[in-house]
Amino acid sequence: MTEADILAMTYDDSCTVYRPDKVTLPSGESVFRKGLEGRVVYEDIPCALSSPSGGRLSRTQTTAKVDTDFQLFVRPEVDIQPGDTVAATRLGKLTVAVAGLADRQPSHNNIPLKAEKGIA
Numbered sequence: 001m002t003e004a005d006i007l008a009m010t011y012d013d014s015c016t017v018y019r020p021d022k023v024t025l026p027s028g029e030s031v032f033r034k035g036l037e038g039r040v041v042y043e044d045i046p047c048a049l050s051s052p053s054g055g056r057l058s059r060t061q062t063t064a065k066v067d068t069d070f071q072l073f074v075r076p077e078v079d080i081q082p083g084d085t086v087a088a089t090r091l092g093k094l095t096v097a098v099a100g101l102a103d104r105q106p107s108h109n110n111i112p113l114k115a116e117k118g119i120a
Contacts (some may be wrong), residue, residue: 008075010016011046015072015088017080017099035085036096042080043060048073049090070097076104080111088113
């Protein structure tokens, strides 16, 4: 049993990964699909979703918004690319976020995620 196998036994969450894709419709029109309308590259794969920030309050002008950053842990052979949309289920709650550049390790990949409005 490898280190990756041992670590993967702790993954209690699951996720589906969508990649932006260009599709040609029967009419000949090209359409760019992103977010949850993108091409499914992984479906219901085991993962671990973590939110180290817990939601940071950001005040830029007269309004404040709460950005929530996440870390997604998956097996090392799972190739999640920057810009992919990840729909992760943790404890029965769905979180949809956009992937950043993965930190690749021999035992796992650590992908930063940022929750965004309107990515569906």
